[in-house]
Amino acid sequence: MKEIFHSQLKKSRYVAVLTGAGVSAESNIPTFRGSGSNSLWKNHEVTQVACPQAWEKDPGLVWEFYNYRRKMMGDKKFNLAHKALADLEKKLQDQQKTFSLITQNIDDLHFDAGSKNVTRLHGSIWMVRCCKCGYVEKNREVPITxxxxxxxxxxxxxxxxxxxxxxxxxxxxxxxxxxxxxxESLSKSNINQAFLSAQNCDLFLVIGTSSLVQPASSLIQIAKSSGAKTAVINLEETVADHDADFVFHGKAGEILPELFSV
Structure with a gap:
């Protein structure tokens, strides 16, 4: 299957990629998913802290949670999967081809690795926005106050x-x-860009995500219905596997360097 994928990658003119928490997990960034202890922070369900209602009720608690996450993410480094994607982007650009990366992650490790054409579906933990005037700026201060x-x-x-x-x-x-x-709703410009990438690419990769969260989970279907070949790279089986032309199970940091070595 790897040889067939290599052949597809070589002839592709537009490669689009969707990444999820599994990519950052290889940099030791924990994820909050599902229910039970893995979705708790200080006995709070994360879904009940990272939400507009919590902000209205107790913005101090919300910021305490994000200060914890910023502190935890601050010393984390990009891994071999991030680097392989950045290297692929440069290689395709040198060949006058198109590459776009769509990520559900908020840690910006793709940028740290050198990726340029990145759409952040869920924003960035290293950016802040004023609730009064709407001004957005980068801020990597830890603690922030x-x-x-x-x-x-x-x-x-x-x-x-x-x-x-x-x-x-x-x-x-x-x-x-x-x-x-x-x-909260995703940025219209970001989700529109993600949909355009899925519609226009001829190879679409889904890496390190369970493919359960909408609208990101619909992107592989959009790509496939538009005629693109699709691939899933994940540690374990996902709901997107049966729709994919290529499926590779394992760590992205081990699989991607080999897949992209063409």
């Missing part, structure tokens, strides 16, 4: 509005993580 210097994982903290990061554009509005929370 001095209040979080006193954070203790063993104690219950409560942060007031005055403890939270503020906009520096003069409006003094509260900053929030520029990510898509549970219950």
């Amino acid at each position: 001095n209040a979080f210097n006193q954070e203790s994982s063993g104690e219950k903290n409560h942060y007031k509005v005055e403890d939270l990061p503020k906009c520096k554009q003069g409006c003094d509005g509260i900053l929030r993580p520029n990510v898509v929370w549970f219950g």
Whole structure:
């Protein structure tokens, strides 16, 4: 199957890729998925913290969660899967071909590895947005405010509005993580770009995702119905496997360098 994939990759003029949490997991970034202990943070269901309702009720708690995630992600490095995708993009560009990467991850490790043409479906944990004026900027400060210097994982903290990061554009509005929370809509421009990539490519790869979350999970169907060949690379079986022309099970960091060595 690898030889057939190599042949397909060589003749493809437009390669589009969708990546999910499994790619970042190989950089030791934990995921919050499903139910039970794997979806909990300080005994809170993550879906009940990373949502607009939690922000309205207790923005300090939401920021405490994202400060924890920023701290945890801050020293993580891109892995061989990220690097293989960045190298493939450069190789295809040198051949006057097209490459687009769509990611559900918010850690920006694709950018760290050198990827350029990236659509972030769920935003970036390293970007913040003012709730008052809408200004968006990059921010990699950890902790993002001095209040979080006193954070203790063993104690219950409560942060007031005055403890939270503020906009520096003069409006003094509260900053929030520029990510898509549970219950929020994706950016129209981002999802439109993702759909265009799926419609126009002739090879579509789904890497490190369970293919259960909409609308990202529909992209492989869009690509297939538009005539593209499709491939799934994941640690275990996914619902997208039966629709794919190529299926490879294992770590993306081990599989992709070999798949792209053409």
